Amino acid sequence: MSATTSVNVRTARRLRAERWYQRPRWRRLAAMVALAVTMTLVTGAQGSHQDLFFALEENVTGVALWIWLALAVAVWAGREFLTPQVASAVSGSKALASGPLGRVREVWRADRRVRFGALAVAAVLAVLVPSGLDRYWQTVLVDQIAIFVLVAVGLNVVIGWAGMLDLGFIAFFAIGAYSAAYWTGALPVQPPMVLNNFAVIPIAVVTCLVAGVLLGAPTLRLRGDYLAIVTLGFHEIVYLSAKNLADYTGGTRGVKVDRFAVDLGFWSYEWGVVDAMPYYYLLLVFVAVVVFLFWRLEHSKVGRAWTAIREDEVAAASTGVDTVRYKLMAFAIGASTSGVAGVAYASKVGYINSENFVILLSVLVLAYVIFGGMGSIPGVLFGAAFLVWLPEALRSLVDPKDRYMYLGGLLVVMMIYRPQGVIPSRRRSRELKLARSGEVEGDGTTEPAGGRLS
Template sequence: MSATTVSGKGNNRKGAPSAARLRRVAWYDQPRWRRLTAMVVTAVVVANVTGEQGVRGDLFAALEANFTGTAIWLWLAVFVGIWAVREFLHAPAARLTATVKEQVTGPTGKVSGAFRADRRLRWAGLGALLVFLVVLPLMVQTYWQQVLVDQIGIYILLAIGLNVVIGWAGMLDLGFIAFFAIGAYSAAYWTGALPAKPPFELNNFLVIPLAVVTCLIAGVLLGAPTLRLRGDYLAIVTLGFHEIVYLMARNWTEFTGGTRGTSPDRVDNFSIDLGFLSYEWGLDPVPYYWLQLGFAVVIVFLFLRLEHSRVGRSWTAIREDEVAAAATGVDTVRFKLLAFAIGASTSGVAGVIYASKQGFINSEMFIVLLSVLVLSYVIFGGMGSIPGVMAGAALLVWLPEQLRDVVDPADRYMYLGAVLVVMMIYRPQGLLPSRRRQRELRLAEQGTVEGNGLGSGAGTGSTGGEKA
């Protein structure tokens, strides 16, 4: 008996180094060096796609020029520098920040506590922010006023709607711009700008409820056949929905005008005529900015209330684990349809404003690239966070415009892609993530829970050695 025991102990001693070797992670599999590899690959790709273009008859001329020039070394220096700063200086900087926070805990704690305790201070802060946003277009040039209205304002409205579908309900949608097209064509139809004339023409303010209802119906029509689909399969179906809407707008020339769009007619501008008060929005972008800001404030207020309601909590449960949500009594069919419908409603508002501001629309204004851009803005800003998706959309729309004088227009999206890659390597939760998402990612990194914290693959919680 003792011999067997001794022998077993000896086998355990011999097996211990083998188990340790199995648990050891090779240096090239460590997260730090894997991130370095990703940064180097990104630098090489960006150097080639933004460098010399290929020529017919010599397929490798561009590669030779890009790899032998100085541009690739500059890109490598930039990306490797970012990696070095993040890997080796982040910890000392975090310790220094923690020390500073400890030293100023008293004053800052009193201020933050006062803001949390006194609702009047919070409303005062929000009021100051709103005043700044109101006067913002008066502080910039006309070009940036156009950017604020035609791009930043429109994409913020779209990002808020897509955040409902992706950030709250966890359903990947690659065809969201189709609802934007439906809203724009609703404005063109009800103002008599399309070849197909309406039974009666309406003011654009009256068109907005009709466009919202139309987008709601379209969201339900998209959601109903896809309720059993998840992940990549759902994304493919939504992409197909976009293609259906896009091809109808392009080929149904008797109704939409096809690629000619609303030409020679023009979509009516917004106007108010109350007898004692009459005003029409014209070419000046500032009134359109204030109109967008007003709609955005109302939508954000309603969506924040919705996020913390029973509907919002049901969306969160579906995003984390749809099977578990259904098992606990959540009507997943109903709430997924609500997510598609409510998310699409903001696109109706954005579409009407866009069509009225531009005065002309056609099918080529609603290509699938716009859906990809809106999705990128939501992920960059922080899925599930309304302030995050708004900040992400504003920043990523502003950046290419700011670089317009130093970057070739054909390369702007390449730079945007590089920014997204770096962001996903070092801050996958987004620019301003929601508290829930931040906690999920932190627990996933610590191994406390399974899943990746991105709303897919969430499973039952487990700890340490209890994992299967």
């Protein structure tokens, strides 16, 4: 080997060598430090027109910066250096519990009565526990948690199962709400006939199904960021139409919507204004029905086709999967739950306007799905419930303008250390593990929502 060749080899090795600051551990530390500085600035002192650098000086030189840095470094150090010990302890605990847990699994799988009994206990708890909450939390449970659980479950079909990134999903929620307003005679434009709120639900579902098909049909050839931009534009079309067509939608003035009522002649009942629990029981039925139907759908031929499209659309098409048909079905079926949620929301609140459906809600619902675990129904239920509860739990401790900052910080930490979500689907978790170990191509932690789209 000549001297020139030897020098070239050494130079190539030096260029390919991984520097210490390029290693994942230190990149994560840099990300955590950046997050700490950002949280200090956005939650600290506010700026002043008289002194442009007032907020920067106050936040950087104050104690808050060191508190945030200490918290970030503590999270990083615990996750980086204590993970082996924690994993060893967890493995030991699993080994000790493997025998009893194995028997429990056998009984669970073999005896249908055990499964039904567990579901019955869960249903009883879901019915009885909320009645012990104070009125404020009952209202939060109905107006926000239950409503957005329905929306998030629908978005999970599009993102988690079919692998299509949708940033304008709340537009279908708006369509459902305005369907309720129109068919109950609340809008300036009167319908052919005035219907009961319950009768509006199937009409709103069909309307959202059609809207999903209209959105999906011209965008079937788009993927990833391009599809996300189109769905964002769809949301803006719906939002601006509701805002500017005041003669038809009421615009920013809004409209009053009748509440749920039942009149069978011999018996009648009307859901009231103050008590939230009747709405909770009604929404609990809606959520249970939707979750059951979607759980069955996930394990059907349609669900397997969505999984194939998400993994590799070209390979799915080459094996005979009608990708056009199933992608349209994903948009339509996912949007249908927003129709139910929109009718329920408009009927519960009793008043809607265009500002109830801003783009922030689409981003938040997307965060609920990713945080809980894409493709996992239990994960989506938990993600929506927890991330809706968190800002409300901080209301007495944090400035209202800063609540979502803490939620954003939590999401950043989550994406660094657990990108698969809190309760991930088995398939998604396995994909990320294989990507990290190098057994499959790509980096599973950097793929867009729903898996690789290209």
